[in-house]
Amino acid sequence: MKTRFALDDMVVLVTGAGGMIGGAIARRMAEGGARLALADREAPAAAGDCRGYALDLSDAAQVRAMVDKVVRDFGRIDCLVTAAGITSPGSFEDISLEEWDGVHGINLRGVFLANQAVIAPMKTAGFGRIVNIGSVLAKNGGNPRPWIDPAEQTRAGNAAYGSAKAGVHALTLYLAKELAAHGITVNAVAPGPIASSMTTSFPAVLTQQIPVGRMGSADEVAGMVAWLCTRESAFVTGEIIDVNGGLWLD
Incomplete structure (x- = not known):
């Protein structure tokens, strides 16, 4: 029997599905019974109720074409999760304009393009869930703490990364109000430090x-994203939900 927590038969589009967080989200959605459209620079492997799409998320034409293709393949898009992102370590004065534009192109422009592209089919259906992946680094000014970490190994992102993610948070708030009357909720999940091969030396x-x-x-992170895609979360919109172990409280 289906419950309000179920993802059964929901069509979920995940960008950045080839990444660590995006991959975890895709697995969690699959476990919940969702039908998956997985997008990344190289099309993720697909099987069963899952299809992969190759995509440059900063290219407006590619994003529109991909969303149209997903709607043709699955009939609709119930939930969009924007998990694509690139990091940018280093000090502010060392950021090149090329690096700045590249980080914002994927981390903010890409989120804008994907969010904008799914609105029409979601409005037609009268239902939608959008979950954007933000970051604690958009809130706490980054985490270079040289008195603790002289080598600054833990500088997970600099001003280019943090400002792009802050833009994602702001976009989420605006869209939540704009789309609420259409049965579409828009939230963001802001992860803190996530264990990976890169964090073992911290x-x-x-x-x-x-x-x-x-x-x-x-x-x-994937567990929180999955809940936000369910019908149970219908009264939650415009939230930036921290998943950071208490590192940042607001």
């Missing part, structure tokens, strides 16, 4: 700055 003292005493997992 000084232990940095983990101690996280109140729960550990890094998060991509699966924990």
